[in-house]
Amino acid sequence: MNTTLLNENGKAGIAALASRPPRERILLVARDLFYRHGLHPVSVEAIVDAALTNKMTLYRHFKSKDDLIVAYVNQLASEGDIVWERIAADSPGDPQKRLDAWVDHIEDVLTNKYERGCALANAAVELDPDHPARAVIEAYKRRKREGLVQLFKAARYRDPERLADEVFLLFEGARISIQCGGKGPASRVVSMLRGLLAAGPRRTRG
Amino acid sequence: MNTTLLNENGKAGIAALASRPPRERILLVARDLFYRHGLHPVSVEAIVDAALTNKMTLYRHFKSKDDLIVAYVNQLASEGDIVWERIAADSPGDPQKRLDAWVDHIEDVLTNKYERGCALANAAVELDPDHPARAVIEAYKRRKREGLVQLFKAARYRDPERLADEVFLLFEGARISIQCGGKGPASRVVSMLRGLLAAGPRRTRG
DNA sequence: GCTAGACGTTACCGATCGGTAACATACAGG
């Protein structure tokens, strides 16, 4: 069986894995396999094999596969929050700079050759409406959108709610479109976003 | 087991099903179950049960489950094409009216209470990159985007490619956001689209 | 050095999966 682990999405290979505790290895591998192949096609066997451990150890850390999925989704959400906080920390008190930095980050995401859509959105597609992981996903998306609203508000853009929705939806649409063969539309979204940011600020009555 | 069939997304109930040939029943049911629960969680047993038939009959019409998935995706794509053609037929030679009609259609889709994202995009999330159904999905999305470009071109909008990408991505983003709890962002997208259509036309040098 | 707890190994469980063989039935067209 193939034991190739983890794309170059900022993560290390098999060598760095071996020295980490099993739970961490499992989450690292789950993150990779779930994203690349989806939730259902990836068996716990495949995960523990790639994580260089075994089923018993996995089930000592996670009550069930669904519980692992919740942990996987929580991991993604908290990583997204960290990116957001890093952007905030890099430009304290400068909402305009934060917006620019956010678009730079978007550009990185969309040009990543391993991009296969938003992992959280993809997970939502595969999960029943009552799956506990969905609440995490929905809360994260709302948080993200609200952060954009506050940023546009602080930067004194006109109609911040509408603008936040627009850039939020453009970004979401671009990510989902990448794996639907529409690389064309997505390639233009960064310049669209920059256009929106450049054209809008301080239109609040001067 | 529950035999509730087909949401009100324009399709009939169990009574209308019974009089149709098995292959049609199977596709009708697959369309419903695949969309509501995803591709992998729906077994062929569940499909044939809901379609009031049996596995043997299904496998006489489809070589495999993957083959059924291809037929499911083809069905969705051709239905989408039919909507597009109907819009064209309703406003022959009037691209602006077609654009308006398209946005009206978008509004219907986004306000449908059973909306769970674009069925084709959802399917793409669940399919390997080399699955034969993916080519169908990608071709459809490209076709759809190209149709928008031609419409904006014919209606003499400025920068039709960019505008087509923008409305395309907003629509895609809205659909995927609906099931991620972001009903807020999606609710504004129709007025955004109408704004884009109203503000832009004939900006081609007047 | 001993012990406790984390980890690994093997083997297994019942359920379900996609898919098929063999056979019975219904029915339309000659």
Next chain:
DNA sequence: CCTGTATGTTACCGATCGGTAACGTCTAGC
């Protein structure tokens, strides 16, 4: 009426699934 074709029924296949029991091993901390 007879025959061919589509459909339905039952039973089954091997594979894989998520999950567990029992037991052996390793090592950190006292």
